[in-house]
Amino acid sequence: MAHKHPHADGNGARDMEINPIFSREPLTIPRYALPPGELDPGTAYQVVHDELMLDGNARLNLATFVSTWAEPEAVRLMTECADKNMVDKDEYPRTAELELRCVHMLARLWHAPDPPRTVGCSTTGSSEAAMLGGLALKRRWRARRRAAGLPADRPNLVMGVNVQICWEKFANYFEVEPRYVPMEGDRYHLGAREAVELCDENTIGVVAVLGSTFDGSYEPVAEIASALDDLEERTGLDVPVHVDGASGAMVAPFLDPGLHWDFRLPRVASINTSGHKYGLVMPGVGWALWRDEGALPDDLVFHVNYLGGDMPTFALNFSRPGAQVVAQYYNFLRLGFDGYRRVQQTCRDVATRLAADIGRLGPFETLTDGGDIPVFAFRVRDGVRNFTVFDVSAAMRESGWLVPAYTFPENRTDLAVLRVVVRNGFGHDLADLFLDDLRRALRRLSAQEAPQRTPEDAAGFSHGAEAKTTKTTRTTKTPGRG
Numbered sequence: 001m002a003h004k005h006p007h008a009d010g011n012g013a014r015d016m017e018i019n020p021i022f023s024r025e026p027l028t029i030p031r032y033a034l035p036p037g038e039l040d041p042g043t044a045y046q047v048v049h050d051e052l053m054l055d056g057n058a059r060l061n062l063a064t065f066v067s068t069w070a071e072p073e074a075v076r077l078m079t080e081c082a083d084k085n086m087v088d089k090d091e092y093p094r095t096a097e098l099e100l101r102c103v104h105m106l107a108r109l110w111h112a113p114d115p116p117r118t119v120g121c122s123t124t125g126s127s128e129a130a131m132l133g134g135l136a137l138k139r140r141w142r143a144r145r146r147a148a149g150l151p152a153d154r155p156n157l158v159m160g161v162n163v164q165i166c167w168e169k170f171a172n173y174f175e176v177e178p179r180y181v182p183m184e185g186d187r188y189h190l191g192a193r194e195a196v197e198l199c200d201e202n203t204i205g206v207v208a209v210l211g212s213t214f215d216g217s218y219e220p221v222a223e224i225a226s227a228l229d230d231l232e233e234r235t236g237l238d239v240p241v242h243v244d245g246a247s248g249a250m251v252a253p254f255l256d257p258g259l260h261w262d263f264r265l266p267r268v269a270s271i272n273t274s275g276h277k278y279g280l281v282m283p284g285v286g287w288a289l290w291r292d293e294g295a296l297p298d299d300l301v302f303h304v305n306y307l308g309g310d311m312p313t314f315a316l317n318f319s320r321p322g323a324q325v326v327a328q329y330y331n332f333l334r335l336g337f338d339g340y341r342r343v344q345q346t347c348r349d350v351a352t353r354l355a356a357d358i359g360r361l362g363p364f365e366t367l368t369d370g371g372d373i374p375v376f377a378f379r380v381r382d383g384v385r386n387f388t389v390f391d392v393s394a395a396m397r398e399s400g401w402l403v404p405a406y407t408f409p410e411n412r413t414d415l416a417v418l419r420v421v422v423r424n425g426f427g428h429d430l431a432d433l434f435l436d437d438l439r440r441a442l443r444r445l446s447a448q449e450a451p452q453r454t455p456e457d458a459a460g461f462s463h464g465a466e467a468k469t470t471k472t473t474r475t476t477k478t479p480g481r482g
């Protein structure tokens with residue numbers, strides 16, 4: 001876990017000695033205090049640059065879902081827009097227009113019944129988009145309850161225990177009871193029946209994930225929606241669905257056009273995605289869309305009179321960089337439907353091929369095959385006793401590969417896996433190099449006597465697939481009113 005405060009002692013507190021690179025005078029600067037004086041810009045740049053040399057190589061980071069490569073033209077546009085604040089829509093009306101175009105493109109891509117009536121906005125990522133989606137659900141539920149003269153003080157949100165950490169944050173920050181459906185046997189994500197069993201009159205919505213952070217699998221959104229239709233027919237409870245399509249909402253439209261997971265399902269009220277994942281933009285952009293104005297209560301929208309214009313905004317932040325939104329529009333324009341399909345298909349081809357090859361190595365068993373989002377999880381077979389997934393993760397780090405290893409949540413805490421995220425820029429050639437290094441690591445690991453690494457060694461390296469702090473809810477209660 002990150003330190004809340006700088007180290008009080010040890011090396012961390014020592015002043016930094018600046019080497020006389022470029023034959024400049026040696027000097028020292030404090031590490032955790034604002035230096036009293038100025039530095040030459042070249043020296044300051046070199047200090048920062050050198051410190052960052054020890055970061056991992058982003059392209060070899062198979063843990064993150066976030067883009068680690070962009071076309072030079074996208075990077076150039078981002079540099080050109082580095083000074084634009086997204087919130088100043090009146091000052092930068094063209095940037096605001098590009099944001100609007102992106103929302104409309106996504107509305108059509110996700111089959112909104114009436115795209116011009118679809119409302120949406122850019123965000124910093126899927127986490128902020130999830131907060132906004134959750135808030136809209138909570139407000140709609142509250143308004144309905146109050147209108148009916150019913151108490152509205154105990155909202156809950158139903159989701160699989162595999163949801164990304166942002167949903168736990170939403171529940172915590174906005175005081176909504178999280179109801180997690182545990183994993184069971186080979187079901188590593190939310191099931192329709194299990195979701196409905198946890199719904200009651202205080203359920204603000206169900207979150208269905210298209211592309212689980214734990215193993216890359218799609219949750220059965222259509223089945224969940226249909227089970228909720230059935231619930232409404234039986235009990236009158238009308239529970240909306242929010243689809244967390246952080247990754248999948250930018251994969252399924254291109255590769256699985258027949259899969260019904262989006263606004264084609266009338267129960268889907270809102271969808272989020274990360275522009276910076278399979279939207280192919282560098283870190284810093286997400287999207288939240290609501291089916292229509294009815295799905296986004298107007299009392300959540302702020303009308304800010306800023307720099308002389310009326311600006312409706314729905315966001316947690318005020319200031320935010322505009323560069324990523326511009327890069328998103330560039331990507332949409334540059335790639336179009338066919339380009340996105342080609343990129344995502346290549347990622348899927350690499351993922352499914354790599355998963356199959358890993359499965360054939362012998363000691364591993366794949367849980368998913370990379371055929372939903374291009375992400376797969378694999379574990380060490382039961383008979384292997386002398387190394388763990390944590391040993392494999394550590395061994396691969398020695399060759400520069402960052403492959404997270406983590407334990408699954410309830411009720412599969414017995415299961416520990418490694419996960420590979422295949423992104424644009426990770427082609428067949430890098431996959432071959434990865435396999436070569438994995439084979440080499442296996443030769444050494446197979447010769448060791450006993451496992452060397454434990455889950456604790458891997459703490460903080462699961463990239464959103466952390467265990468939940470709230471216990472999962474198990475109930476056999478028949479859903480219904482009261």
Ligand SMILES: Cc1ncc(COP(=O)(O)O)c(C=O)c1O
Pocket residue numbers: 065124125126127128164166209211212213244245246247274286463464
């Ligand atoms: C399913 C899912 N939801 C939400 C998030 C959070 O997204 P972001 O990093 O864009 O805030 C992630 C990140 O991996 C994710 O996989």
